[in-house]
Every structure is written in structure tokens, then in C-alpha cells.
Amino acid sequence: AHTAMWHHYADKYRGVVLEFRCIDELDSVWLAAKPVTYPASKPPIYTADGWAELMTLQNEAAIRAMLDAATYTKSPDWSYESEWRVASFKRPTDTGDFSDYGFDRQELGAVYFGPTISLDDRMSLRIAAGAFPTARLWDVAIGMSREFTFCAADA
DSSP states (O other), rough: OOHHHHHTTTTTSSSEEEOOOOOSOOOGGGOOOEEEOSSSOOGGGGGGGHHHHTTTTHHHHHHHHHHHHHHOOOOOGGGOOOOOOOOOOTTTTOOEEEEEHHHHGGEEEEEEOOOOHHHHHHHHHHHHHTTOOOOOEEEEEETTTTTTTEEEOOO
């Protein structure tokens, strides 16, 4: 993980990072993850020629091309993230604004406690992590050069 990414997405280092394992034998949403690309120039769908090409495609193919570009493309400024994403449509049985996908207990590989996580949050998450037999727990610190250092969380 990169320090700026953790700052942006984990409440200024107060959150946690969860590491998931992709296990082929499980019917897991994580197996659908795709890498984000960081091209130097915008994808063709953002140009007049790209739109002209989209108009020649069947609706489903055009929609898929637009969604893939919007979901799996970011500017090169964000390339340090080396991000992977899972995107899907809301399931008919879901309520609210998003879908919440569960995961198998074996898929949680590690929990990384942010450098500024509160003691209460850390303790609550340590207890919750006990239900996941493969999860390793790590304390994370930020070094003098802004690099992360990892240490196995003490028992």
C-alpha cells in the first residue's frame, strides 16, 4: 500500500486495509477483479472517433465499453495505487444504494491496522478478526521517509 492511498481511502491512516485471498475453489466475487489501467492518453470513448465507433456497436457492447472505461481507467497520476476493482450491477434483492458482497472466512488474508487507529477500534477489529482463521494481523507505522513498516501485531 502507498501512504497517500491509505491517507485518501482509510480515514487519514485511522482505518484498516484488508487483504483478500483469491481462492479458485470458492465461488468468490474476488475472482472477478480486474486491474485498473493508467494510460497516458484518454481511452477512445472520450474522443469523437471513439463515440462514432460506439454508435456502430450493439447497445450491450457499447454500454460495456463505456462502463469498462469509466470503471477500470484512471489518469497516470494515480498509477502508484496499482488498483484492482470489482464492479457489478445492483442485484434485484438488494436494498439501498449499493450491493454488499460477503466473503468466505478463508478469504480474509490479513488486516493491517493504520498508524493512527484508535485503541478502541483496534481492539474491536482484533476481536472480530478472530473469526477469520487465515487472517494475519499487522501493525503499520510510517517511517521518516514516509515509507510503511510492518510488524506482526502482538497477541
